[in-house]
Structure formats: structure tokens, C-alpha cells
Amino acid sequence: MSATPFQQHVSDLRQRVELALAGEMAQFEWPETLRAAAAYSLMAGGKRLRPGLVLLAAEVCGGDLNAAMPSACALEMIHTYSLIHDDLPAMDDDDYRRGRLTSHKVFGEAMAVLAGDVLLTAAFELVARPNGRNDQQRAELCLLLARAAGGAGMVGGQVLDLEAERGSLMPAEWPESDVLKSVSTNGNRSLVSARSADLQSVGSQMKVDSDEIDFKGVQSDHVQQLMNIHRRKTGALITVALEMGAVCAGADSAQRKALRDYGTAIGLAFQIADDLLDVTGSREKLGKNPGRDVDLGKLTYPSLLGMDESRRIAEHLIDQACSALEIFGDRSVWLRELAGFIVERDH
Numbered sequence: 275m276s277a278t279p280f281q282q283h284v285s286d287l288r289q290r291v292e293l294a295l296a297g298e299m300a301q302f303e304w305p306e307t308l309r310a311a312a313a314y315s316l317m318a319g320g321k322r323l324r325p326g327l328v329l330l331a332a333e334v335c336g337g338d339l340n341a342a343m344p345s346a347c348a349l350e351m352i353h354t355y356s357l358i359h360d361d362l363p364a365m366d367d368d369d370y371r372r373g374r375l376t377s378h379k380v381f382g383e384a385m386a387v388l389a390g391d392v393l394l395t396a397a398f399e400l401v402a403r404p405n406g407r408n409d410q411q412r413a414e415l416c417l418l419l420a421r422a423a424g425g426a427g428m429v430g431g432q433v434l435d436l437e438a439e440r441g442s443l444m445p446a447e448w449p450e451s452d453v454l455k456s457v458s459t460n461g462n463r464s465l466v467s468a469r470s471a472d473l474q475s476v477g478s479q480m481k482v483d484s485d486e487i488d489f490k491g492v493q494s495d496h497v498q499q500l501m502n503i504h505r506r507k508t509g510a511l512i513t514v515a516l517e518m519g520a521v522c523a524g525a526d527s528a529q530r531k532a533l534r535d536y537g538t539a540i541g542l543a544f545q546i547a548d549d550l551l552d553v554t555g556s557r558e559k560l561g562k563n564p565g566r567d568v569d570l571g572k573l574t575y576p577s578l579l580g581m582d583e584s585r586r587i588a589e590h591l592i593d594q595a596c597s598a599l600e601i602f603g604d605r606s607v608w609l610r611e612l613a614g615f616i617v618e619r620d621h
Contacts, residue, residue, distance in 0.1 A: 284326060296317065299312070315371070315377050321621075324350055325346035326612075332522050345519065348400040352394060352511065397423075411521055419514060422511055509538055509542055543592050546617075549574040552568075
């Protein structure tokens with residue numbers, strides 16, 4: 275069966291990303307073992323969703339894809355570093371990723387940590403280079419990426435996810451120097467309460483209203499807690515991919531807001547679809563072992579709401595995402611089709 279126009283367009287963008295990633299990796303002056311470990315995970319294929327979103331956002335805003343490509347590659351490097359670290363024994367302890375053994379299974383834990391570290395730092399090198407962008411654009415791209423990938427975004431989401439799974443990771447007793455005491459106190463708030471209050475999600479705070487969900491006896495705040503985790507852990511990089519593409523294209527504030535709202539909605543829908551696939555998928559399709567969320571005792575949408583209601587929420591989020599794109603008219607056709615793919619995919 276021949277590819278649809280959407281499938282062909284996405285395939286073309288993916289090929290451009292693959293070539294750009296390979297070109298960037300060839301330029302870095304790294305020790306060969308480090309290059310091999312980083313390339314092993316970075317060049318292992320995958321959907322390339324985040325770089326694709328950078329390019330699609332630049333495209334819908336009338337921008338130059340070549341100008342957006344460094345940001346696209348940077349997002350994929352950040353995403354890959356997070357996967358390498360997530361798979362480590364201290365985190366999710368996974369053996370397979372993208373159909374092959376995980377980095378630490380091949381190169382050892384120390385080199386896997388370093389491979390993730392070097393991809394993280396390389397990402398900022400890419401967005402900081404001139405590449406035809408002015409100083410203000412480069413500074414904004416670095417700031418957006420740092421916030422989305424850091425404690426207010428992906429890393430903060432991983433902490434909240436681990437604590438939802440294992441309980442608080444804060445030691446019962448820990449040595450507080452005067453400096454630590456000054457950092458851990460904000461008025462009358464402790465470090466823990468300050469963290470909970472100050473970890474604001476990146477982008478807009480789009481929520482699914484309680485009356486839109488049949489909670490089936492489950493407390494709605496449990497679902498909102500899960501959504502909060504995934505707005506950061508998964509959604510932050512998806513949302514920032516769209517905004518970085520918009521920045522590269524010189525988009526106006528209305529266009530950027532529309533893309534942020536779209537990104538927040540598809541980010542949550544993507545995670546719900548992942549949770550569903552963890553139940554229904556196979557290792558051949560997923561490229562990793564299914565059922566790991568259940569094994570690790572993680573909170574998931576199917577475990578809280580069931581399969582059917584989880585699917586309905588994902589579809590509702592996709593409707594919200596497509597509504598956010600009205601400002602772009604017919605130019606948003608690829609982003610609309612991508613939103614549908616997110617909930618219909620089998621891997």
C-alpha cells in the first residue's frame with residue numbers, strides 16, 4: 275500500500291533529521307568510545323517525533339526548515355539522553371530500547387551516564403551556534419530548552435514520577451550546612467513544599483475538566499496528579515519543540531500560544547497512548563518490553579480509569595489540540611494529521 279501524503283511528508287522530514295544528526299555527530303571532537311556510545315542510542319531510529327514537531331511548527335509559521343534543523347537535532351539529543359538515563363538500573367532498569375539492548379547493557383553503566391551527559395551538553399551547543407539566527411533568538415532557544423528539560427520540566431517530572439512510584443526520595447536525615455539551610459527555606463516553606471509549589475509546568479496549563487471525565491470512582495485529583503507528572507516528563511519537550519520551531523520561524527505571540535496549547539494537549543494524549551500500548555503492545559512493535567509500568571507499580575491512565583475511558587480522554591485531547599490550530603487555517607493540515615496519528619499508532 276502506497277504512503278499517504280502525510281506519511282510521505284513525515285518520512286521526508288525524518289530522513290532530513292537522520293542526515294542532520296549524522297552530520298552533527300561526525301563533527302564533534304569526542305573520544306571514540308564516547309562517540310560510539312552516544313551514537314548507539316541517538317542513531318537507533320525511532321519516531322523522531324520531537325524534531326519533527328520543530329520542523330512542522332517552523333513550516334506552519336512560514337519559516338525555513340534549514341534554520342530550524344539545529345533545534346530539531348538538539349531536541350532529539352535531549353530526548354535520547356533522557357532515555358539512556360531512564361533505562362539505567364537506578365531508574366527504570368530496562369534491557370531494551372528501540373528494538374536493541376539499552377546503552378548500559380552494551381557499554382556499561384558509567385559510559386551510558388556519560389553518553390547521556392554529552393548529548394545533553396551537545397544539544398545546547400547546537401542551539402547556541404549562530405546558524406543564521408540573531409543573539410536574541412539563540413538566547414531564547416537556550417532558555418526554552420533549559421526550562422523544558424530541567425527541574426520545571428522533564429527532570430522535575432521524572433522526580434515526581436519516581437516519588438509517585440516509590441514514595442518520597444528525600445532522606446529522613448541529611449546534613450544541612452548553612453548554605454543548604456538558606457536554599458531549603460523560602461519564608462516558612464520547607465524544601466519539599468517549595469518544590470511542590472514552585473515546579474510550574476512549561477507552557478500553558480491546559481487541563482481536562484472533571485466533568486469531561488467519567489472517573490469511575492477514582493478521585494479526580496489522582497488523575498490531575500498524573501497529568502501534572504506527564505505535562506513535565508513527556509509534555510514539556512513536546513510543547514517546547516513546537517515553540518522552538520516557532521521561534522526559528524519568527525512567529526508572532528498568537529501563533530506561539532496556539533502551538534503551545536496544541537503541544538500541551540498532544541503531549542498528554544501521547545502519554546495516554548503510551549500507557550495503553552504498554553498494556554496492548556508487543557516487544558516487536560514497541561522495541562522494548564511491554565508491561566514495565568505495571569511491573570514497576572507506576573501510576574498509569576489505564577490503571578486509574580480503564581482502557582476505554584483512557585482512549586476517550588486521549589481523543590478529547592486531540593480535539594482540543596486541533597481546535598488550537600484554527601489560527602493557521604489549512605496550513606495546519608500536517609499538524610492535525612499528526613495529532614490523529616498520536617492516538618492511533620501501534621508503537
